[in-house]
Amino acid sequence: MPILNRAAELQDEVTSWRRQIHKHPELLFDVVKTAAFVADKLREFGCDEVVPGIGRTGVVGIIRGHRPGNRTIGLRADMDALPLNETTGKPWSSTVAGKMHACGHDGHTAMLLGAAKYLAETRNFAGSVAVIFQPAEEGGGGGNLMVQDGMMERFGIAEVYGLHNLPGLPAGEFAIRKGPIMASTDEFSITVTGRGGHAAQPHRTVDPIAIATQMISSLQLIASRNADPLQSIVVSVTKFNAGFASNIIPDAATFGGTVRTLKPEMRDLAEKRLREIAAGLAAAHLAEAEVRYVRNYPVTVNHAAETAHAIEAATAIAGLDKVDPETDPMMGGEDFSYMLNARPGAFIFLGNGESANLHNPNYDFNDEIIPHGISYWVKLAENRLA
Ligand code: NI
Numbered sequence: 001m002p003i004l005n006r007a008a009e010l011q012d013e014v015t016s017w018r019r020q021i022h023k024h025p026e027l028l029f030d031v032v033k034t035a036a037f038v039a040d041k042l043r044e045f046g047c048d049e050v051v052p053g054i055g056r057t058g059v060v061g062i063i064r065g066h067r068p069g070n071r072t073i074g075l076r077a078d079m080d081a082l083p084l085n086e087t088t089g090k091p092w093s094s095t096v097a098g099k100m101h102a103c104g105h106d107g108h109t110a111m112l113l114g115a116a117k118y119l120a121e122t123r124n125f126a127g128s129v130a131v132i133f134q135p136a137e138e139g140g141g142g143g144n145l146m147v148q149d150g151m152m153e154r155f156g157i158a159e160v161y162g163l164h165n166l167p168g169l170p171a172g173e174f175a176i177r178k179g180p181i182m183a184s185t186d187e188f189s190i191t192v193t194g195r196g197g198h199a200a201q202p203h204r205t206v207d208p209i210a211i212a213t214q215m216i217s218s219l220q221l222i223a224s225r226n227a228d229p230l231q232s233i234v235v236s237v238t239k240f241n242a243g244f245a246s247n248i249i250p251d252a253a254t255f256g257g258t259v260r261t262l263k264p265e266m267r268d269l270a271e272k273r274l275r276e277i278a279a280g281l282a283a284a285h286l287a288e289a290e291v292r293y294v295r296n297y298p299v300t301v302n303h304a305a306e307t308a309h310a311i312e313a314a315t316a317i318a319g320l321d322k323v324d325p326e327t328d329p330m331m332g333g334e335d336f337s338y339m340l341n342a343r344p345g346a347f348i349f350l351g352n353g354e355s356a357n358l359h360n361p362n363y364d365f366n367d368e369i370i371p372h373g374i375s376y377w378v379k380l381a382e383n384r385l386a
Pocket of ligand 1: 103104105137164
């Protein structure tokens with residue numbers, strides 16, 4: 001079965017919603033206009049319930065099938081944009097300076113609205129579909145907040161599914177894998193405090209810059225010497241701040257960055273070794289190190305049975321040769337991970353074709369893939385609530 005005819009018919013309308021959302025990007029939890037747009041559309045489609053304000057600005061719509069059933073499955077999209085100045089020059093470019101939809105969440109939201117419209121028209125299933133629109137995917141943990149607000153219990157959601165477009169994957173093709181598919185995204189900063197002084201008399205100082213640079217190179221040994229070579233750890237130092245004059249050794253140096261892993265054990269190992277390296281090298285060089293380590297999004301782990309269901313739906317839409325069921329995981333993060341920790345489910349990639357990369361000011365969502373996304377959601381919902 002290829003793309004659903006009705007999904008193809010909806011393409012122009014859904015494209016206009018996508019571009020409307022694209023013109024008015026909002027950040028993190030401040031997706032007030034986007035959430036209102038979503039809630040209005042869901043009411044217009046005749047959803048049985050439309051509940052805003054979950055996870056601050058998240059929206060959930062409930063669509064009940066024509067046939068009796070107690071099961072509810074959740075389909076999730078994200079609504080927030082990024083703090084970038086758009087450079088695409090498209091007619092539907094961002095109208096807000098410093099904000100743009102550079103991750104395609106405008107497309108995710110529009111496609112799930114398209115699926116909601118279809119499902120509310122047809123209702124050819126037993127049980128209920130919960131369409132979930134979350135705020136603050138890009139760093140605010142909006143998905144986590146929706147889970148903490150009791151969304152899964154309140155709507156009786158048994159399974160939950162997510163989708164993200166992927167530049168570089170041919171348009172309309174799907175890629176997924178069971179197990180870890182996206183990384184945990186921890187952040188750290190380390191302040192090394194020594195004793196400042198004259199740059200010409202280093203023996204009378206404890207030089208925090210010399211010590212901090214040793215720490216930075218030693219942190220690379222976590223991935224190369226502490227972790228099993230078959231496991232993945234990325235430690236990237238992305239910031240370094242110290243000093244103010246060429247003839248003064250400063251008192252302190254601060255650096256920081258991110259740690260990415262694909263397994264909880266590796267995450268624990270990376271944090272433990274990072275703390276040990278900082279404390280050990282500081283002690284060895286008579287300085288002090290203060291470590292701040294924040295665990296952000298957990299690893300996004302696809303459940304085996306639900307991954308098989310996602311593959312089945314994607315294959316029905318795109319064909320066997322257009323679905324990669326064993327794609328490599330990525331070291332980027334996703335806060336759909338919190339929903340997958342709360343309920344079984346799966347996260348799939350939908351090819352955006354050859355386009356600028358995600359989080360690039362020249363990126364744009366590919367409207368040609370809208371029918372594929374809608375068809376996938378509909379097929380998945382109807383299969384799971386057959
Ligand atoms: Ni994204």
